[in-house]
Amino acid sequence: MSIRCIILSILLSSCINLQLDSQQTNSILDLPNSSLTVSELLLIIESQTDYNFSYNPQQIPLNKKLKIAGTQNSLKDIIASIEEQSNVSIDINEILKRIVILPPATFNISAFVLDSISGECLIGAMILADHKFIASTNNNGYFNVNLDYNKPLITIYNIGYNQRVYVANPYESDSLIITLIPKLDLNIIITPEKDHLINTNEYIDLGNINNHFGTAGTNDLVQQIKFSPGVSSGAEGQNGFNVRGGGPHQNLILIDDMPIYESSHLGGLSSIFLPSSIKSTRFIKSAFPARYGGRLSSVLDVRLKDGNKNNYSRELSLGLEGITGHIDGPIGTNTSVNLNLRASWFSAIASPFVKAITNVQDLSFRYNDSYSKITHWFTNTSKLSLSAYWGDDLVKTARSEFDDDNIGFQDYNRISWGNRFISLKWDKLLNEKWHLQTNIGRSDYNYRSRGSFNRSYLDMDTIAFNAFDILSISELRNYVANVELDYYSPNTGQYKFGINYTNHSNSPTIIESRTFVNEAEDPVITDTSYVADELALFVQNKFPLSSKVNFTTGIRGSLYTTNESNYFFLEPRLLLSYEHENHQLNFSYSRVSQFIHLLSNPGLGLPSDLWVPSTSNVPPEISNIFSIDYYRKKQNRSFGLSLWYKTFDNIIEYSNPSIIIYSLIINNELYQVEVDNSSWESRISFGKGHAFGFESFAQGTIGSFDLNVNYAYTRTLRVIGSIDGGSAFPYKFDSPHNISAQIKYRVNNHNSLVLNWQFASGTAYTLLDTQRLGTDGEPVLIPSSRNNFRLPDFHHLDIHYRLEKKLKGGRLIYDIGIYNIYNRLNAFYEYLSQDTPQGSPELIKVSIYPILPQFNISYIW
Amino acid sequence: MQKALFGILTLILIYSCEDRREFEVNDFEKEIVLNAIISTDSIWNINLSYTKSIFDDTDFEQINNASVKIKDLSNGQSFFLDTKKTGNYTRDLNPVEGHEYEINVNIPSRQEIHAITYVPSVLEVDVVSNLVIDENGNENIEIGLEITDNPNEENYYVWELLEVDPKYFNETKAAPISTKYEEEPVDNVTPEDPIDTDGGGINPGNIGNTNGTLTAGDIFSFNTLQDDSEYQSKSLNDPSFFSESDVKAGKIANKLILASSLISSINDNYVINESGTIEEERVPLFELKIMAVSSDLYDYLRTYQQYKRSEIINSSFADPIIIHSNIRNGLGIFGGYNLKSFYIY
Structure with missing residues (x-):
């Protein structure tokens, strides 16, 4: 037989074999039903064909039930179904008639991470595999990751909880529920226990809020944020916070995805947030994810608790500030509520004293907050939530002073503002790879001020009268609709797609008359109303470029339309992250637009915060933000450095501060300057700015001491119109040096002592320091340049002692503290006095917060 | 936010306190002030002076060594003003209704001062x-x-x-x-x-x-x-x-x-x-x-009026009124x- 014949015979034989194999795998098998376990299928195949199986029963999900199409299927189709549904790899050896079943190289696991006690989902919990951070949970506590089959261990870590190591089962098809046990110890160690847990995201340790107190003496989220490097409080008595050279109006503040316009009460006495109502807080200063937009400087994303699904949790607090109540718990088996209420009673305490020593007839200042949320779970993977917030501030004063001849004055001022929203949210896990999150809602912000002044005086022996009345209103209404989809791909990482729609309605109004109206109803006014639509589409993706490098990218397209103009911006967001052992290095770039501006009355007298929209004449504000961040963490110590630079475009200011309103009362005299807001667009100047800075922080635990030190150097400059010949000048919130330091001594598991110290360079303001000759021959004061002076440096040291007592059925917590323990008289503002004993001009510094006691008692059960 | 600051004003009623502090004006640099308001009913008359520090209680320093040139941009004619040694510079000519004028002031070792204005038509x-x-x-x-x-x-x-x-x-x-x-x-x-x-x-x-x-x-x-x-x-x-x-x-x-x-x-x-x-x-x-x-x-008069009304206000709480100026390389007003x-x- 020739070689050619042998080859031909082999080929022929192979063809016959192939034909036979094909016949074998295409042979139809009879199945008793269409839903069978893997082991049942294997038995059927073995009984109806010549094939036998080889596998390790420990590695194969033999009991997993599979769905087979029909009761008569080919062997090939059945094998494909087993492969697909059991996530195994199958190899068929035709010669030996052996089918080998192998486990997969990698497998997918998805789960919800919940609080073991309350059943609340944990947002931003970190998932680690092989000592590397691989994912974090989304806003519903959900994650989906791919794991190496041979390394099925994952570690789940969330701040304030005991971390948990979980052995993932490759054949678990449904989404898991993994619970973490909260650390009930009040003295939570700030830093994570393990070296590899680098601070990769921006979620704030809510347990740490116990170490931060507002001026009013209660635990304060905004105060905690002000302790972050790069965040400045500005000066004494200032509401809100400034982030990396931005203004307070450039912070995007969200509560359950609804926008909030004011985060603080009454000059920063307290923030609007109630810690007991909050599930998670995310604070972002750079590398903004594409899902966020509309503000230039930061994102504060607060999520309310759904409510304890298992038991009722209650808290009642009483303090100098007021009373706070909280309750959350289940209603039935699938529904929970979270209710919170705060009412201040400062006014009741202080008013009698004030009235006794001044000519004030009526004084009241109060603020309230109310949070409520009800959540219903249709299934473990589908829930509907209704959230609402209502908060307001009110300050009211009335004074009068008349002598026997009816000469004197009467003065009435009332100012109120407040946020409120209602939101309906539906979240559903569509399948392991797709997660849907939607919400619709309405958010309102109302600001209203009313000032009336009436004076009678002698003029050439006759009684003359002077009256003035001004009303300022700013009403914002937003209708919001959001749809977001999370997609988890084993190959290309995690995606988030979304649409945000907001309908803005905005009514800034200032009216004035000389007709004195004493505490009467506000007059009917016809104001200008602006309506605009904002639509944003975004996609963001996070995927690993290598085991050490992650790339998070996103793009947001924002369209803003009014009757007269349209604006569209593409906003790229990039974050490149390198992580090696205990080191992490991030490079980020974000472009952000802001369609709403804040025009603040820069003068004394009645304030007028007018939120105004972008129009055809007033383009949106734009910012480009570059940041490099380095973190290192080892044992209980961590360290970080950041360098950043950002630009601002289309920022606006009143061309001249006098343009809006001034009704200033000094020594019972009315100094009215100007009231004219008839056309704010023609009265503003445009400008641009840039800011840059350096930040560092160090945290650590030494024995019973937790230490935390932050330092930031920040400069923020503006160029507005022709001011200073077009040269850059410091922004009014420019505060170059900011230091915050905290020492916490854990006396034992229940008692702790906290010292907080904050320092900030004085903010800039314009002082008239130069004289020039006026056209009337009189000297006129002018500034040598804009913002040429600074307030004195701001700093204060606070001390707090927390004592917890366990009682039957609950815990009692005492917070005792002293604000500004060394009685630093920080400047609230300064003014120039030329009438001085020395004859030379001096600055008069006005302070409002000397050393203050703080006390609060809480009972939790 | 201003409104909160206002709220704080209320608290000032309760426990505010005041403290004096001295301050200095560092590196004061005097600037040139040109004041010239013209109309058809008066001859050319402008005034030049230097600024001074807020701590300086001497008289304003007049500028008498300047060369002041007026150019009528409507007809291209130019002429110089004569110094009166009191900081004033005059010429026995009346501005013309509807004409646009340019003023250039040269002072030794100083940048040239420049401004343009016009005389509005009769109402x-x-x-x-x-x-x-x-x-x-x-x-x-x-x-x-x-x-x-x-x-x-x-x-x-x-x-x-x-x-x-x-x-x-x-x-x-x-x-x-x-x-x-x-x-x-x-x-x-x-x-x-x-x-x-x-x-x-x-x-x-x-x-x-x-x-x-x-x-x-x-x-x-x-x-x-x-x-x-x-x-x-x-x-x-x-x-x-x-x-x-x-x-x-x-x-x-x-x-x-x-x-x-x-x-x-x-x-x-x-x-x-x-x-x-x-x-x-x-x-x-x-x-x-x-x-x-x-x-x-117009802008000058408005801001000047506002300044006069708010003269008492000069604090970090309020941005001061900045009187309008149209003088390049200097301060003051050139208006008609x-x-x-x-x-x-």
Whole structure:
């Protein structure tokens, strides 16, 4: 037989074999039903064909039930179904008639991470595999990751909880529920226990809020944020916070995805947030994810608790500030509520004293907050939530002073503002790879001020009268609709797609008359109303470029339309992250637009915060933000450095501060300057700015001491119109040096002592320091340049002692503290006095917060 | 946020405290101030001086070594002003209505000072006053202004109402300020049709609505613009400003109402003769001045008025009023105006 014949015979034989194999795998098998376990299928195949199986029963999900199409299927189709549904790899050896079943190289696991006690989902919990951070949970506590089959261990870590190591089962098809046990110890160690847990995201340790107190003496989220490097409080008595050279109006503040316009009460006495109502807080200063937009400087994303699904949790607090109540718990088996209420009673305490020593007839200042949320779970993977917030501030004063001849004055001022929203949210896990999150809602912000002044005086022996009345209103209404989809791909990482729609309605109004109206109803006014639509589409993706490098990218397209103009911006967001052992290095770039501006009355007298929209004449504000961040963490110590630079475009200011309103009362005299807001667009100047800075922080635990030190150097400059010949000048919130330091001594598991110290360079303001000759021959004061002076440096040291007592059925917590323990008289503002004993001009510094006691008692059960 | 700061103002009532601190002006650098407000009714006259520190209580340093050149941009002619050694520089020429002027000032070792302005055209204005009775039966005077807009210029106007002091008023000394200007007596009870507001005019009463008792306006007066004024009448309102830069033709209307209380408070518009009897002499109640101004002068006057009103305010809590300047490489104002005056009986 020739070689050619042998080859031909082999080929022929192979063809016959192939034909036979094909016949074998295409042979139809009879199945008793269409839903069978893997082991049942294997038995059927073995009984109806010549094939036998080889596998390790420990590695194969033999009991997993599979769905087979029909009761008569080919062997090939059945094998494909087993492969697909059991996530195994199958190899068929035709010669030996052996089918080998192998486990997969990698497998997918998805789960919800919940609080073991309350059943609340944990947002931003970190998932680690092989000592590397691989994912974090989304806003519903959900994650989906791919794991190496041979390394099925994952570690789940969330701040304030005991971390948990979980052995993932490759054949678990449904989404898991993994619970973490909260650390009930009040003295939570700030830093994570393990070296590899680098601070990769921006979620704030809510347990740490116990170490931060507002001026009013209660635990304060905004105060905690002000302790972050790069965040400045500005000066004494200032509401809100400034982030990396931005203004307070450039912070995007969200509560359950609804926008909030004011985060603080009454000059920063307290923030609007109630810690007991909050599930998670995310604070972002750079590398903004594409899902966020509309503000230039930061994102504060607060999520309310759904409510304890298992038991009722209650808290009642009483303090100098007021009373706070909280309750959350289940209603039935699938529904929970979270209710919170705060009412201040400062006014009741202080008013009698004030009235006794001044000519004030009526004084009241109060603020309230109310949070409520009800959540219903249709299934473990589908829930509907209704959230609402209502908060307001009110300050009211009335004074009068008349002598026997009816000469004197009467003065009435009332100012109120407040946020409120209602939101309906539906979240559903569509399948392991797709997660849907939607919400619709309405958010309102109302600001209203009313000032009336009436004076009678002698003029050439006759009684003359002077009256003035001004009303300022700013009403914002937003209708919001959001749809977001999370997609988890084993190959290309995690995606988030979304649409945000907001309908803005905005009514800034200032009216004035000389007709004195004493505490009467506000007059009917016809104001200008602006309506605009904002639509944003975004996609963001996070995927690993290598085991050490992650790339998070996103793009947001924002369209803003009014009757007269349209604006569209593409906003790229990039974050490149390198992580090696205990080191992490991030490079980020974000472009952000802001369609709403804040025009603040820069003068004394009645304030007028007018939120105004972008129009055809007033383009949106734009910012480009570059940041490099380095973190290192080892044992209980961590360290970080950041360098950043950002630009601002289309920022606006009143061309001249006098343009809006001034009704200033000094020594019972009315100094009215100007009231004219008839056309704010023609009265503003445009400008641009840039800011840059350096930040560092160090945290650590030494024995019973937790230490935390932050330092930031920040400069923020503006160029507005022709001011200073077009040269850059410091922004009014420019505060170059900011230091915050905290020492916490854990006396034992229940008692702790906290010292907080904050320092900030004085903010800039314009002082008239130069004289020039006026056209009337009189000297006129002018500034040598804009913002040429600074307030004195701001700093204060606070001390707090927390004592917890366990009682039957609950815990009692005492917070005792002293604000500004060394009685630093920080400047609230300064003014120039030329009438001085020395004859030379001096600055008069006005302070409002000397050393203050703080006390609060809480009972939790 | 300002509103919170206001809230804090309330707290100041409770426990604020004040503390004095001295301060210094470091590295003070004096700048040049040029003041020149021109009209067709006065010769060229400008003033140059240096700024000084707030701590400096000496007189302002006058600049007498400058070379001041005026160029009429409308006809290309140039001339220099002569120094008067008091910081003033003059020339016996009058600016021309409707002309644009450039000023260049050279001072040794200083950058050249430069500015441009124009002298607005003569106003075409009609004034009508009506006696109107309000719902309470009080007699108020309603004064309507109607200005015919010059389509070739941007329009900036300032008006001021002054009380006429009968002691100063007589036929020969009528309106001392305004003798150079056209006078148009206006009857106080002239039942004319209401002023229309075509041409996109300002809504009646929107600006300068003097409904109510007025504050004596001694803060700023037109008198300050005129060196040769001896007569200081009492201003009843601070100058009011309006502009219609978008209007290139047509009428601009404005209206103000003088309340009966105001009228009655200054009803001494009679003259008592030597025999002690009241002369039924026709003495005007008010003088109304209306001025067309260059855009820079308009901004200057506005901000100057605001500054004067807010002079007491200079604090970190309030951005101070910055008086407008159109002088490149210096400070001050170079502006032009044209004025008309009316008596209201």
